[in-house]
Amino acid sequence: MKCSEFLHELTDYLDGVIDAGTKSELEEHLAWCHNCYVVCDTTKKTIEIYRDSKLYELPENLETKLRSAIATRCKSHKNKTSEGKA
């Protein structure tokens, strides 16, 4: 297996959605190709770091403000619709 073929399968390999035959070919490649091992390992870490990062968490006060604004706008839409029907 060439490195380019390994990279082509990397996403499915990391997602664990790959058939057993391809998986063992990929792991055989990983066993001797240090570069692909590092790329695979650091790509996996990239995903894990972003997933755990709490980047763009919604602060509680903002969440309260947004929920209230949404509720007001939904209520106003409902009132308009029911006035239209009346």
Next chain:
Amino acid sequence: MGAIQPKVSEPVSDELALVDAAKAGDDAAFEELVRRYDRNVFRIAQHITQNREDAEDVVQDAFVKAYTNLKQFQGQSKFYTWLVRIAVNEALMKLRRRRPERTVSLDEDVKTEEDSVPREVADWSPNPEQQYTQAELRDILDRTIHGLPATFRTVFVLRDVEGLSTEETAEALSLSIPAVKSRLLRARLQLRERLNKFFQRRDRTNGSQKTVSGDGNQ
């Protein structure tokens, strides 16, 4: 090396019941759906627009749009996937308004062959994120993902940050499954490449960094 662990999402078994109740006029049921998903929608919107005020608007607009169009939701997909689709469209509209000089479309396939080929292969420290404070780390991650084209960023966020499946991501973005997979691979590899300079192992003066040729079959 094992696969990444799939993100465990909250049980959605009662989601349909909430949607049905909301359709029947139960506002408390809709408010529960807002409580359940507003954080996710905010994160997605912030990732796409890269702007806090726009993200706040997107959260409001997406939920109000979902509320006013609830009857059109047929329950063939998860409510959350339907909501994400609305939110992504709202976020892209904001982005287009803010950057009219740049066309932003999820269909755009940023074709650069080299972006799929790792150029720099460097081992990372065992727990690279621990070299930085939380604030520094967030800044690094923010700036790094900011540099990706919107189409890659969006696929990465839905799949890897929010934990949607490939099929759900394809549905939410109106993309084919191969298109989602191809963008996801490139997004992951580009982020990895960009994070190298922050996370690479620093305990060796040489030999820790290698350049890979296009088809580095060795």
